Amino acid sequence: MNILEQLPIPLLSWYRENARTLPWRSAPTPYHVWVSEIMLQQTRVAAVLGYYQRFMDALPTVEALARVEEDVLMKLWQGLGYYNRARNLQKAARQIVDGFAGEFPRTYETLLSLAGVGEYTAGAIASIAFGVSVPAVDGNVLRVVSRITGDDSDISRPETKVRMREALLQIIPRDAPGDFNQAMMELGATVCVPNGAPNCDNCPAKSFCAAFLQEKTAQLPVKAPKRARRTEERRVFLIFTQNGEKRVALRRRPARGLLAGLWEYPNELKAVDHPLETWGVHPVGTQYGGVGKHIFTHIEWHMTAQIVYIEENDLPKGWIWADRAALRRDYAVPNAFQSFAHLVEERL
DNA sequence: AAGACGGGGCA
DNA sequence: TGCCCAGTCTT
Numbered sequence: 001m002n003i004l005e006q007l008p009i010p011l012l013s014w015y016r017e018n019a020r021t022l023p024w025r026s027a028p029t030p031y032h033v034w035v036s037e038i039m040l041q042q043t044r045v046a047a048v049l050g051y052y053q054r055f056m057d058a059l060p061t062v063e064a065l066a067r068v069e070e071d072v073l074m075k076l077w078q079g080l081g082y083y084n085r086a087r088n089l090q091k092a093a094r095q096i097v098d099g100f101a102g103e104f105p106r107t108y109e110t111l112l113s114l115a116g117v118g119e120y121t122a123g124a125i126a127s128i129a130f131g132v133s134v135p136a137v138d139g140n141v142l143r144v145v146s147r148i149t150g151d152d153s154d155i156s157r158p159e160t161k162v163r164m165r166e167a168l169l170q171i172i173p174r175d176a177p178g179d180f181n182q183a184m185m186e187l188g189a190t191v192c193v194p195n196g197a198p199n200c201d202n203c204p205a206k207s208f209c210a211a212f213l214q215e216k217t218a219q220l221p222v223k224a225p226k227r228a229r230r231t232e233e234r235r236v237f238l239i240f241t242q243n244g245e246k247r248v249a250l251r252r253r254p255a256r257g258l259l260a261g262l263w264e265y266p267n268e269l270k271a272v273d274h275p276l277e278t279w280g281v282h283p284v285g286t287q288y289g290g291v292g293k294h295i296f297t298h299i300e301w302h303m304t305a306q307i308v309y310i311e312e313n314d315l316p317k318g319w320i321w322a323d324r325a326a327l328r329r330d331y332a333v334p335n336a337f338q339s340f341a342h343l344v345e346e347r348l
Numbered sequence: 349a350a351g352a353c354g355g356g357g358c359a
Numbered sequence: 360t361g362c363c364c365a366g367t368c369t370t
Contacts, residue, residue, distance in 0.1 A: 046357080081355045
């Protein structure tokens with residue numbers, strides 16, 4: 001017999017008592033659910049809160065999102081990370097407007113065809129916005145299921161995810177699939193937590209949870225170790241105008257890859273010699289700008305900044321001069337350069 | 349199946 | 360520091 005069969009009733013009851021009040025829950029239209037789910041991918045609720053409302057104020061409809069200029073979109077996403085999510089969001093908005101005549105897709109399979117919508121997100125939108133009985137299996141759900149069933153399979157394996165998804169499909173309440181999925185995630189986020197001891201005293205599953213009953217919560221879930229990240233030594237050039245208006249040089253990053261399409265202070269690996277010369281930049285004066293560090297999931301940047309003054313007309317093709325207002329309003333600069341933000345602002 | 353892809357919070 | 364987060368896409 002399936003131990004999970006005991007879960008839905010106490011879980012839903014617990015959820016109705018303990019659900020957090022979240023902005024995307026107040027009016028769960030398909031558009032609201034979709035945008036919030038994309039923002040929440042690999043991102044904590046607390047981090048999304050500061051972005052969601054501002055995004056909705058700027059782009060209240062799927063049509064507005066489909067039409068917005070990419071730089072404005074990226075500015076709204078600046079600091080949230082995984083920037084392809086934003087670009088895929090707009091791609092999908094155009095799919096909806098052009099391909100589905102503005103009518104939001106309402107089946108799991110059709111939702112899957114939208115850019116940036118995978119198994120989890122398709123399940124979340126289908127169940128929460130349209131009441132379709134499909135699971136939404138994220139990291140929280142994998143952890144909760146592993147513990148309740150005492151399953152020690154590696155949850156990073158696709159095969160494990162498929163099996164747990166199928167088990168959930170058997171028990172998901174047909175009259176409340178959206179609440180059930182949200183309740184599973186809410187439980188994982190607030191009670192059956194990943195770091196440190198879970199709060200089993202307040203868990204609706206404590207009477208039948210295998211991990212709790214066998215005191216194995218610390219051993220579950222099982223997850224394969226990640227590969228170590230590599231380090232990159234980089235020189236960052238904070239380039240200012242020598243005369244006239246106070247401005248700083250920015251250039252756009254390549255359209256693909258890390259931080260694609262965002263703006264940055266020109267920088268290069270330390271292993272590469274004479275980047276200024278290569279760019280055709282002729283310093284009038286230079287000064288040490290301190291060090292900075294930024295940790296990505298798979299790379300660690302160790303940065304040394306150099307302050308450089310050049311003539312205004314010495315700016316390489318394609319780069320731009322930004323004054324303080326433009327830097328704040330128009331250009332999405334990733335948080336990787338946050339260590340130098342203060343230094344730059346002081347000089348603008 | 350593995351790697352790329354951000355950034356932050358917490359033990 | 361290392362882990363993990365309402366994952367998806369590419370190779």
